[in-house]
Amino acid sequence: MEGNQLFPVFLKLNQLHTVVIGAGPVGLEKLTALLSNSPAARITVIAAEVIGEVRDFITAFPQVTLLQKNFEPHDLNEANLVVAATNNNELNAEIKVAAKLRGLLINVADKPELCDFYLGSIVQKGDLKIAISTNGKSPTIAKRLKEVLNEGIPNELDDTLQQMNALRNSLQGDFSSKVKKLNEVTEILTKNLK
Ligand SMILES: C[C@@]1(CC(=O)O)C2=NC(=C\c3[nH]c(c(CCC(=O)O)c3CC(=O)O)Cc3[nH]c(c(CC(=O)O)c3CCC(=O)O)/C=C3\N/C(=C\2)[C@@H](CCC(=O)O)[C@]3(C)CC(=O)O)/[C@H]1CCC(=O)O
Numbered sequence: 798m799e800g801n802q803l804f805p806v807f808l809k810l811n812q813l814h815t816v817v818i819g820a821g822p823v824g825l826e827k828l829t830a831l832l833s834n835s836p837a838a839r840i841t842v843i844a845a846e847v848i849g850e851v852r853d854f855i856t857a858f859p860q861v862t863l864l865q866k867n868f869e870p871h872d873l874n875e876a877n878l879v880v881a882a883t884n885n886n887e888l889n890a891e892i893k894v895a896a897k898l899r900g901l902l903i904n905v906a907d908k909p910e911l912c913d914f915y916l917g918s919i920v921q922k923g924d925l926k927i928a929i930s931t932n933g934k935s936p937t938i939a940k941r942l943k944e945v946l947n948e949g950i951p952n953e954l955d956d957t958l959q960q961m962n963a964l965r966n967s968l969q970g971d972f973s974s975k976v977k978k979l980n981e982v983t984e985i986l987t988k989n990l991k
């Protein structure tokens with residue numbers, strides 16, 4: 798089978814408990830991705846050594862707990878989601894087993910073969926969020942495409958989203974008549990692209 802077979806979802810990390818193992822530069826990258834998208838994400842960071850940048854970054858997020866210790870499998874007992882960013886391949890494999898035994902989904906940074914899910918490159922304009930995946934082929938292209946879309950999508954699109962939401966809430970009638978109206982007023986968006 799060819800092409801990208803990953804299924805995208807948008808997680809409510811504020812309702813889930815994510816355990817991040819490792820607090821070096823790559824751990825910082827993953828924490829930045831998690832918390833810049835979901836500032837209320839419930840996260841426990843576990844790491845034997847913690848770089849200053851991680852300590853500084855998480856001070857803005859009081860719901861993030863830092864445990865400076867060696868990883869133990871029971872650290873995942875209360876987890877819903879796992880992100881591993883350690884510099885030790887044996888440990889990564891051990892974390893993968895501990896996650897699997899508990900039925901948890903895991904991302905091992907930079908180790909696609911150990912991942913149940915990948916992080917995407919994210920474009921955000923207010924309530925609009927677009928996640929980009931290159932199927933692991935080139936995160937650099939994902940990053941560049943994010944930059945292109947960030948430039949290309951007007952900030953005003955978020956105003957449109959808010960207006961559409963107000964219209965959606967004000968419409969009377971049955972479901973199909975509401976859908977018809979919402980499609981009518983947005984038809985111009987696709988015409989502009991042609
Ligand atoms: C999107 C983003 C999200 C995030 O991590 O926040 C992300 N990587 C980002 C950046 C980035 N990562 C790397 C570079 C250096 C250049 C390069 O190698 O290309 C750059 C570019 C840069 O930093 O400029 C190194 C790298 N990454 C992976 C490998 C291993 C491999 O490919 O085998 C290696 C080689 C390590 C080595 O050489 O040792 C693997 C993965 N990286 C993924 C996600 C998943 C696939 C996403 C997809 O489908 O595209 C996947 C599979 C798993 C995962 O980690 O989730 C984030 C964009 C940030 C943004 O939007 O600005």
Ligand SMILES: NC(=O)c1ccc[n+]([C@@H]2O[C@H](COP(=O)([O-])OP(=O)(O)OC[C@H]3O[C@@H](n4cnc5c(N)ncnc54)[C@H](O)[C@@H]3O)[C@@H](O)[C@H]2O)c1
Binds near residue numbers: 823847867883885
């Ligand atoms: N730094 C980069 O730019 C980069 C780029 C590509 C790939 N990588 C890879 O990503 C991984 C992580 O990179 P990094 O630069 O963040 O590494 P790092 O060595 O700076 O950090 C590793 C983290 O894992 C923790 N750790 C190690 N063993 C532990 C244990 N038993 N229990 C708890 N914590 C433990 C360390 O304390 C540290 O916090 C490495 O495999 C590296 O090869 C790094």
